[in-house]
Amino acid sequence: MRKSIIISGVLAGMMLAGTAQARDYISISGSSTVLPFATIVAERLGRNPDFKTPVVESGGSSVGKKSVCDGVGTEFTDIGNASSRMKEKELAYCGTNGVKLTEIKVGYDGIVVAGSKAGELLTISKADLGKALTAMVPASEVRNYKTDVMVPNPFTKWSEINPDLPDIAIRVYGPPTTSGTRASFAEMVNEKGYCGKDDEAKRVLKIMGEKAKICRAMRTDGVYVEAGEQDNLIVQKLQEDPTSYGIFGFSYLDQNADTLQGAVISGTAPTFDNIATDNYSVSRALYFYVKHQHMGVIPGVADYMNEWTKHWDEDGILAESGMIPMPAAERASYAAAMKDLPLLTADMLK
Template sequence: MKFRLLRHRVQQFTVAAALATLTFNIQAAGRDYIYAVGSSTVYPFTTTVAEHFGRATQFPTPKIESTGTGGGMKLFCEGVGTQHPDIENASRRIKQSELDTCRKNGVKDVLEIKIGYDGIVMAHSRKSPSWELTLRQVWLALAKQVPDPQGGEKLIANPYQKWRDIDPSLPDLAIKVYGPPPTSGTRDAFVELAMEGGCKRFDWIKAIKDQDKHRFKTICHTIREDGAYVQAGENDTLIVRKLEADPSSLGIFGFSFLDQNIDLINGASIEKVAPTFENIAEGAYPISRPLFIYVKKAHVGVIPGISQFLDEYTSEKAWGDEGYLSYKGLIPMPRQEREKYRRVARELIPLQSL
């Protein structure tokens, strides 16, 4: 009796899986183009590849939407089928919780393809003087709570209203920084690299990490909410316009937007290192990060052109040292890394674990 019941359940599961696959294949006939969502930083790179791909092949030009990394991950991990994206652009690595959600919703095999590197810049209008900042100063300017300026190992609500309040060498200007929202991978990377990097300059706070990682992260990663940091949405072009309108302010976004708007804005030096292509490629610039695309293996061969699109993306003419993406601001990976991720793309090797 138990055996028959088990066999019946297995048959039900097998039939359900077959129906789901059949439904996906039928639906796929209604969508003949690739659909990607995600990071505003990766958006221009994937869009450029899509344009080259559309011109060079018989396939339709892929549809690319800028939703932010976090928002894109939610859409990407909702399930398998033509109503869901094929590709996620990400300005940070996928989180374990997101990978778990993907798998729970049937997105079992996900390809992780690193496409290159990017720097996160704190930019300003070319109408204003050059800025030189340290990670410590950046954290003190933007953290919700900071060490009491009077001394002692205690935190208080951020009292700094002007940059000069933090350090007399800094400008006598109100602290006003335009940046991305919590759904953005750029913000995730900024708080991890820049904010935490500055927070660690205080030895007594750094020591908290070994005792209470959650408290340490809360102290170092929480951005103030009193108007000094202004969320400007996922549109980095909007931040560029804000800087033009308010030359006393700073803005946070990826290096590619600085590179594309170099006639209007300049990047602040961080720890005496300017955010240049060469400095980021060499690892000298302190706020740099890898960029990724994630692909549903289940969609390959069902949605037309995904394999060919990945071939284009991972070609030397696209992401190589002299590839067209480098002229858009993408920092190429070393050749060995490019070969590794090209193999992932061609052999459809799914991500096993983080």
């Protein structure tokens, strides 16, 4: 019996080794916002003849977090990129599949509402922006109804939200529900910027027994248009239609500053300095999640993480490409985490 167990263990080890040899490159997927930065790092690692260039794919933050949690083995993703932090229920899914992760923050990013320089510069408050894009608004804000209910958003022009805004149709291109950018925008702008600040919305929601997060839902009546996870496609649409606006990460505005301009939100323009100094209110952290079980199995995972640390400071190529660097102390903390691989737990996400 003992001998058969040993033989079985040897065979299992040989199978694992064979599986590991089936993929000799790092597989990364997730956030379209993190995508350009992860691609830069991957290409830099690929200059090392000891490693193949990692394959970096988009799909959205939800896809990145799910794919890295789907299972252990070389058929599964090694690293998931995200522009929204992992939730407890997402980590629980990891647990059901036996996946152990370490969370690495790599920098910060501002979410911009951009438009063509050939169109009108949008200067708007977070409350008005949320009111324009949230799916439900208080009936009393529509036609001064007395009814204390939330109704589908009927506003079709920016000027109907606020007479100081452009008298043009509201048309905003943005990411789908799988996107961390969309989740962060809906929370910061729709929920907290509008429903969390608008007195009438707060009053009606309280009467209805609803939480402000009901306002996170984006409109589905054609005013907000899902344009997929390819932010470059949104950029192209804005260049073609100067009356429309688009939602994406600051780096895409930065790389297209010759044709696009970012909306001034609550008095602050989306500039590198404003985001870096926390003066721009619509900003968030960027992450990747690395799978413990693939360390030492997929070649180059530790080297890929270390490659980030070579380029993520104030003078690095990632900052030049639009990513907002973390303060030095945070960079040091996460550089240490890349080596120590602290296990991500639910308590850390509370």
